[in-house]
Amino acid sequence: MNTLIKTSLGGPFLRSALILIALVAGLGLMPGWELTSAAQTCQQEGACFVLESLGHITDPGTGQTTISFRVTNKCNNAVGYVAIGTNGFTRMAPTNGSVFTGNLGGYNVSWTNASGNPGFESIKFTAMLRTFNSFASDVFSVVVSNFNPANMIMVQVKAGTTQETYGFLLSESCGGPTPTPTPTRHVYWANYNSDTIGRADLDGQNVNQSFISGAYHPVDVEVDGNYIYWTNYGFGGGSTIGRAGVDGQNVNQSFISGASGPFGLAVDSSHIYWVNFNSRTIGRADLDGQNVNQSFIASTYGISGVAVDSSHIYWTNFLDGTIGRADLDGQNINQSFITGASSPEWVAVDNSHIYWTNHVISSVARADLDGQNVNQTFITGGYVSGAFGVAVDSSHIYWAAPEIGYNAIARANLDGGNVNQRFISGASRPNGVALDPE
Secondary structure: OOOEEOOOOOHHHHHHHHHHHHHHHHHOOOOOOEEOOOOOOOEEEOOOEEEEEEEEEEOOOOOOEEEEEEEEEOOOOOEEEEEEEOOOOEEEEOOOOOEEEOOOOEEEEEEEOOOOOOOOOEEEEEEOOOOOOOOEEEEEEEEEEOOOOOOEEEEEEEEOOEEEEEEEEOOOOOOOOOOOOOOOOEEEEEEOOOOEEEEEEOOOOOOEEEEEEOOOOEEEEEEOOOEEEEEEOOHHHOEEEEEEEOOOOOOEEEEEEEEOOEEEEEEOOOEEEEEEOOOOEEEEEEOOOOOOEEEEEEOOOOEEEEEEOOOEEEEEEOOOOEEEEEEOOOOOOEEEEEOOOOOEEEEEEOOOEEEEEEOOOOEEEEEEOOOOOOEEEEEEOHHHOOOOOEEEOOOEEEEEEOOOOOOEEEEEEOOOOOOEEEEEEOOOOEEEEEEOOO
């Protein structure tokens, strides 16, 4: 066998390297292949690529195991493919022939066998993008059954003519327990003109303006721990609520049908809520799309945005300049819970405050949860003009700026300071904004 083991770890790791040779031989790898380092490390680096094993998680309910790797490309040539070995396992996901959506964009998925390319049984991710270069990173996950941590995972990456193959022995803990991958939180927005849902990391990096495509004039977007939802303002002549997994897969543009110009959107642990702009009502359904009620709450004042917390549902009365509120069961409706707004359009809520956008005076407003201490000009400035969509987490406020020449997602601190009016640029008339749960 002519396989070459190359390691920069020195003498103490010679025994592991010899073990790796034996494992490689057991896999029947092609003569002349080169593994870039020994198998017991969580991070391995070659001439072009840095690979990090993010560990493995087994679902006790299904018995299926998710294995994740982060790949960084240091070189100028874009990554052509990433192949994660599955020898000895039963492949479950992503499925053969599907499209995997990473932080950078889409990858065509194929299941290879030992006689194909890369030459070992794998789930192979072939890039549909040309931006995976110059220190860009992406995370790849495969789901398998019959998992055995004593098996060695082979990972191969190719960019241009550079090809590097790595080996990871998953039983090695690297000095501690197997790390649990920490999900990257994201910000999402609805691109009204391009009919897409955009996504970026919470720090504004890894922007993907077409994370989900095929929508029809999406106006708002929401996300929970399992799904992304959006309002199709005029899908196929009949307004709908769309849904997809948080990975962008299993897109259903008609998850809920029969809406009337769906606009604002909200979701909690049991229901999804949407504004029927044309009929001036708030609709509601169970999270699985059942028990649809298109007239859960009615208003004569031009409802636009909707938000929900653990006790109440809130909405903006665009024509009346008020914020409405009701109990979660739709009772005790107060159409003038907060007054004095200036054509309010979008609303968000956290555990301390209510936030809304004032269209006419171009501001983000704020009040306490009890409706007191109203500040109609909490945040003002150029990109607040025509703000469509607002979202909030424990550290920042985000809003969309769809006006011509802006097309950005803006951000500020919770106290209204450090406004970044081009936090994310390049959107296509962005509307609603949403954040992964904390």
